[in-house]
Amino acid sequence: DAGITQSPRHKVTETGTPVTLRCHQTENHRYMYWYRQDPGHGLRLIHYSYGVKDTDKGEVSDGYSVSRSKTEDFLLTLESATSSQTSVYFCAISEGGPEAFFGQGTRLTVV
Amino acid sequence: KQEVTQIPAALSVPEGENLVLNCSFTDSAIYNLQWFRQDPGKGLTSLLLIQSSQREQTSGRLNASLDKSSGRSTLYIAASQPGDSATYLCAVSTGANNLFFGTGTRLTVIP
Numbered sequence: 280d281a282g283i284t285q286s287p288r289h290k291v292t293e294t295g296t297p298v299t300l301r302c303h304q305t306e307n308h309r310y311m312y313w314y315r316q317d318p319g320h321g322l323r324l325i326h327y328s329y330g331v332k333d334t335d336k337g338e339v340s341d342g343y344s345v346s347r348s349k350t351e352d353f354l355l356t357l358e359s360a361t362s363s364q365t366s367v368y369f370c371a372i373s374e375g376g377p378e379a380f381f382g383q384g385t386r387l388t389v390v
Numbered sequence: 391k392q393e394v395t396q397i398p399a400a401l402s403v404p405e406g407e408n409l410v411l412n413c414s415f416t417d418s419a420i421y422n423l424q425w426f427r428q429d430p431g432k433g434l435t436s437l438l439l440i441q442s443s444q445r446e447q448t449s450g451r452l453n454a455s456l457d458k459s460s461g462r463s464t465l466y467i468a469a470s471q472p473g474d475s476a477t478y479l480c481a482v483s484t485g486a487n488n489l490f491f492g493t494g495t496r497l498t499v500i501p
Binding site: 283310312319320321322323324327329335337338369377378379380381382383384 | 394421422424426431432433434435436439441479481483487488489490491492493494
């Protein structure tokens with residue numbers, strides 16, 4: 280899987296609690312992305328990073344924040360989880376060219 | 391906003407049959423189009439990438455075509471096998487920092 284590790288792979292959390300998902304890469308790629316996948320919607324971009332400490336919003340960024348303090352790690356934080364954030368979250372990496380490589384996903388359930 | 395549609399949502403075929411998956415997109419100003427495969431509980435695997443200047447790409451039993459002006463792409467799978475059973479996703483890129491995904495076609499190849 281192109282050296283991408285997402286953790287945790289599964290998580291159940293309660294409404295209102297903070298949650299952090301981690302994406303770790305060993306490829307030294309410049310770009311990192313967080314997507315969410317929901318039935319009937321396809322994958323949608325939440326946030327992306329184009330370098331250490333350089334991030335920007337995607338299509339569905341409300342309720343999410345990100346941080347990238349090292350090239351290899353990109354963290355996605357839900358400050359106060361809601362049931363609408365129950366989803367499967369995918370991290371992806373690229374060098375800015377056309378090809379992107381995806382992690383195996385994190386299934387998050389907010390109860 | 392780019393909208394990507396995949397038809398059919400699900401397809402079931404007997405082993406050995408040739409099949410076509412369809413993808414359409416609303417904005418023809420794309421950089422490239424990719425076809426991905428997703429297995430249950432797994433990440434996405436890139437199958438074929440077609441640059442906007444290209445008409446088709448081939449890899450083994452897979453052939454993808456692109457008609458940018460009409461906003462359509464097809465993925466042709468020859469001599470289908472049970473191992474081809476998966477969800478196939480189409481995604482278009484309009485820049486370096488986002489992919490717009492369709493909702494996928496779930497393919498089942500019956501032995």
